Amino acid sequence: MNQGIPTLYKFSKNVGDIMKFARHFFIYIFILNCAACVTLNETGQSVFMLTSEEQEKELGEKGYQEVLSKEKISKDQKTIAILERVGHRIAKVAGKPDYQWEFTLIESDQLNAWCMPGGKVAVYTGILPYMQTEAGMAVVLGHEVAHATLRHSGQRISREMGIGTALQIFSGGSSGDQNALLGLLGAGARFGTMPFDRKHETQADLIGLKYMAKAGYDPKESVAFWQRFGKATQGSAPPEFLSTHPGASTRIKDLQQNMSQALSLYNQASAQYGTGTSL
Numbered sequence: 001m002n003q004g005i006p007t008l009y010k011f012s013k014n015v016g017d018i019m020k021f022a023r024h025f026f027i028y029i030f031i032l033n034c035a036a037c038v039t040l041n042e043t044g045q046s047v048f049m050l051t052s053e054e055q056e057k058e059l060g061e062k063g064y065q066e067v068l069s070k071e072k073i074s075k076d077q078k079t080i081a082i083l084e085r086v087g088h089r090i091a092k093v094a095g096k097p098d099y100q101w102e103f104t105l106i107e108s109d110q111l112n113a114w115c116m117p118g119g120k121v122a123v124y125t126g127i128l129p130y131m132q133t134e135a136g137m138a139v140v141l142g143h144e145v146a147h148a149t150l151r152h153s154g155q156r157i158s159r160e161m162g163i164g165t166a167l168q169i170f171s172g173g174s175s176g177d178q179n180a181l182l183g184l185l186g187a188g189a190r191f192g193t194m195p196f197d198r199k200h201e202t203q204a205d206l207i208g209l210k211y212m213a214k215a216g217y218d219p220k221e222s223v224a225f226w227q228r229f230g231k232a233t234q235g236s237a238p239p240e241f242l243s244t245h246p247g248a249s250t251r252i253k254d255l256q257q258n259m260s261q262a263l264s265l266y267n268q269a270s271a272q273y274g275t276g277t278s279l
């Protein structure tokens with residue numbers, strides 16, 4: 001009579017195992033098919049993504065405040081006004097009206113600029129002499145804004161987190177596990193300012209070129225900017241902004257190949273500012 005109990009136990013254990021397997025299997029499929037694949041508007045490509053745009057924005061805001069609290073903010077009102085003017089023109093054509101765009105000028109010799117996920121942008125005064133004009137500034141801002149709209153930081157975090165970590169977090173499903181995910185993102189606040197890989201750099205160049213043209217700045221200035229920047233930094237240790245970027249000649253060639261399309265976008269723009277005012 002007692003034999004029924006172990007059988008029942010064995011049966012329920014098997015059902016439990018099957019349910020557990022099914023749960024993990026469906027989570028795995030969910031991650032692969034639903035949550036993980038996001039189609040980017042700008043390029044139409046499907047990318048592996050474990051972070052939501054909301055989480056990336058949170059991460060960006062945190063990273064932005066972290067950096068600004070440590071840096072000296074410029075008080076040069078004339079250049080700040082130009083930065084905000086060019087920045088908002090680029091942001092307007094970048095197709096992300098839900099981003100809280102902000103542009104800050106940091107007083108520093110560094111040849112650097114970045115855009116955190118969610119639209120928080122910083123330009124370092126060290127790079128201004130290479131920009132020369134509003135159009136030169138639009139080259140750099142277009143490039144940095146493209147990194148954010150293409151969600152390059154999120155893609156990078158997703159790759160680093162990997163499916164294993166995601167499974168561990170999502171299979172629990174408790175609020176504690178969600179906090180673990182946010183903890184990982186928080187730890188990744190530095191990603192917003194770190195160099196991207198070469199593929200993402202080229203993408204940011206080409207989408208950035210479109211943005212500057214649509215914003216009304218002569219896209220040919222992109223080639224002029226990279227020629228100046230490449231020449232000035234030749235022979236010395238590569239600045240952070242350039243360190244993992246493609247070489248100047250490669251990026252100029254890529255930009256030139258896309259110039260006729262950029263010029264037609266420029267001609268269709270609601271206003272043409274040419275090079276804009278000098279910095």
Ligand SMILES: [Zn+2]
Binds near residue numbers: 147245
């Ligand atoms: Zn870049």
